[in-house]
Amino acid sequence: MNTVLLLVLTVGTLWAIQKIVGFRRALVSINSHPGLRTVFSIRGLASLLPRIPYITGGRNKAWQAKHSAFAELDLDIVSFVSALPKASTGFAVADATAIREIVGSRQRFPKPVAMYKGLLFFGGNIVASEAEDWKRYRKICGPSFSEPNNRLVWDETVGIMNDLFDNVWGGKTEIVSDHALEITMPLALFVIGAAGFGRRMSWNEEFSASAKGKGELSFKDTLHTVSEGFLIKLLVPEWAVPFRKRFREVILGFQELERYMHDMIELRRKAEKKEERYDLLSSLLDANDDPVNGQSLLSDQEVLANIFIFLIAGHETTAHSLCFAMALLALYQDEQEHTYQQIKKAIPDDRDPTFHHLSALDYVEAVMNETLRMYPPVVSIPKVSAEDTTLATTNSAGEKIIVPIPAGASVNLHVVGLHYNPKYWEDPYQFNPSRFLGDWPRDAFLPFSGGVRSCLGRRFAELESIVAITMILQKYKITVKEEPQFAGETFEQKKERVLKTKPGLTLTPVRVPLVFTRRD
Ligand code: HEM
Numbered sequence: 001m002n003t004v005l006l007l008v009l010t011v012g013t014l015w016a017i018q019k020i021v022g023f024r025r026a027l028v029s030i031n032s033h034p035g036l037r038t039v040f041s042i043r044g045l046a047s048l049l050p051r052i053p054y055i056t057g058g059r060n061k062a063w064q065a066k067h068s069a070f071a072e073l074d075l076d077i078v079s080f081v082s083a084l085p086k087a088s089t090g091f092a093v094a095d096a097t098a099i100r101e102i103v104g105s106r107q108r109f110p111k112p113v114a115m116y117k118g119l120l121f122f123g124g125n126i127v128a129s130e131a132e133d134w135k136r137y138r139k140i141c142g143p144s145f146s147e148p149n150n151r152l153v154w155d156e157t158v159g160i161m162n163d164l165f166d167n168v169w170g171g172k173t174e175i176v177s178d179h180a181l182e183i184t185m186p187l188a189l190f191v192i193g194a195a196g197f198g199r200r201m202s203w204n205e206e207f208s209a210s211a212k213g214k215g216e217l218s219f220k221d222t223l224h225t226v227s228e229g230f231l232i233k234l235l236v237p238e239w240a241v242p243f244r245k246r247f248r249e250v251i252l253g254f255q256e257l258e259r260y261m262h263d264m265i266e267l268r269r270k271a272e273k274k275e276e277r278y279d280l281l282s283s284l285l286d287a288n289d290d291p292v293n294g295q296s297l298l299s300d301q302e303v304l305a306n307i308f309i310f311l312i313a314g315h316e317t318t319a320h321s322l323c324f325a326m327a328l329l330a331l332y333q334d335e336q337e338h339t340y341q342q343i344k345k346a347i348p349d350d351r352d353p354t355f356h357h358l359s360a361l362d363y364v365e366a367v368m369n370e371t372l373r374m375y376p377p378v379v380s381i382p383k384v385s386a387e388d389t390t391l392a393t394t395n396s397a398g399e400k401i402i403v404p405i406p407a408g409a410s411v412n413l414h415v416v417g418l419h420y421n422p423k424y425w426e427d428p429y430q431f432n433p434s435r436f437l438g439d440w441p442r443d444a445f446l447p448f449s450g451g452v453r454s455c456l457g458r459r460f461a462e463l464e465s466i467v468a469i470t471m472i473l474q475k476y477k478i479t480v481k482e483e484p485q486f487a488g489e490t491f492e493q494k495k496e497r498v499l500k501t502k503p504g505l506t507l508t509p510v511r512v513p514l515v516f517t518r519r520d
């Protein structure tokens with residue numbers, strides 16, 4: 001035989017044996033805990049392929065499978081083991097008690113920061129860091145999400161909704177939207193603009209990503225371009241940028257945002273007397289200047305990177321969940337009517353909601369919670385095991401099962417599996433906001449993660465959503481747009497179509513066509 005061929009065969013065989021040994025060793029390290037076995041890792045490039053049994057894990061699997069992968073094995077912690085590119089073990093967790101333990105011990109289960117490298121282009125920030133850096137960021141960023149900021153979110157959202165009603169929807173009795181994201185994306189952007197950056201924007205100023213005059217974008221266009229072009233910035237290599245207009249626009253957006261933020265930081269710093277302002281940027285800058293030794297705890301670049309990350313963390317998540325909420329209310333007319341009646345009871349004279357109405361609007365909050373249970377924008381939250389340890393779960397017979405978790409294993413909090421786990425949620429596929437009134441299983445609800453690394457913007461997003469839903473329902477009735485091509489469909493088919501999702505940075509509604517009809 002040809003010696004070259006022999007050499008190739010030998011090397012190939014040795015390589016394969018080494019991979020198989022690695023795979024077997026990985027299985028032994030988790031005591032063969034049941035789960036998914038694939039040749040390729042469920043992360044990385046192979047995750048873009050469709051599911052092929054024993055070869056790949058498939059795309060968007062976490063979302064599609066809901067709780068079924070756990071139910072099949074009668075376990076709320078399942079493993080995944082793969083051989084290529086290198087042997088790896090991981091776990092998906094849909095057990096509320098185990099999740100509480102994981103989010104409660106940041107040392108044992110830190111965030112796998114390597115996965116967040118893409119978020120570092122403006123510098124170190126709260127989302128993409130761990131350990132001492134993260135502590136420093138959280139200490140400065142945390143207090144910005146204060147009670148006065150919450151009130152600002154509330155008031156600015158009221159103003160933005162009124163601007164929409166008065167100046168865009170005007171006196172029209174019926175507003176047809178081909179996709180509700182057209183409303184919720186700008187809405188969430190304007191709220192971050194105002195309550196995050198201290199800059200108001202209006203609906204009537206057109207979006208256009210192309211520069212006005214000398215390579216300058218308006219602030220509104222800048223935020224819009226950056227937030228929606230974020231994935232392009234993340235994925236497109238620098239050399240490819242000149243080849244497409246859209247790539248160039250996105251890069252310009254990022255440069256402009258950096259310029260705006262530097263200007264805003266300068267302005268705030270130079271101001272003779274600090275105004276009382278509670279947008280996140282102002283508060284962050286105030287918190288950053290330590291009055292005792294006159295030093296800044298974060299560099300300007302770090303301030304900029306953190307404010308930028310608020311935009312990325314808070315824009316799409318909130319816009320998508322509001323869009324899902326409107327879709328659900330349009331589909332479930334009884335629920336919409338009930339929510340409307342609750343709003344009327346809370347605010348009998350149809351005035352704009354004020355912060356004082358908050359506690360009376362608990363049903364609207366329940367609608368948002370139920371939306372986030374069924375359509376959590378973040379479908380899974382990655383952690384990694386820092387040491388050889390164990391987690392426990394129970395099967396349906398109530399037997400306790402101890403799962404060995406080796407150091408280095410990835411541990412995914414499977415938000416969707418948890419939210420559709422029938423152990424915690426009766427009839428998990430049913431949209432039923434009232435399940436959130438009274439007692440509900442708090443540990444089985446994880447849209448904002450949990451523990452010390454939970455979402456800083458939770459209140460921000462909740463209040464914005466409550467105001468937006470309240471004000472829309474006060475004035476309009478929401479229905480699914482009738483389209484001739486869908487005339488014969490059943491409710492189930494309609495629901496599937498309107499609530500169809502695709503993967504993205506966060507769970508993305510594909511197309512939610514709605515009609516808003518004035519109530520008076
Ligand atoms: C419905 C809307 C939102 C959802 C579902 C959501 C969800 C989440 C989740 C799951 C995490 C943990 C991520 C991880 O572990 O990698 C997180 C973290 C974070 N979110 Fe949100 N978020 C929302 C809105 C917002 C808003 C509006 C802001 C800011 C204005 C924000 C700021 C942050 C920040 C700063 C963190 C990092 C916290 C830390 O690591 O210490 N989020 N969010």
Ligand SMILES: *[C@@H]1O[C@H](CO)[C@@H](O)[C@H](O)[C@H]1NC(C)=O
Nearest residue numbers: 362363365366369436437448
């Ligand atoms: C909604 O969920 C949050 C936790 O994310 C909780 O604090 C709040 O009490 C819930 N409100 C209602 C009305 O369910």
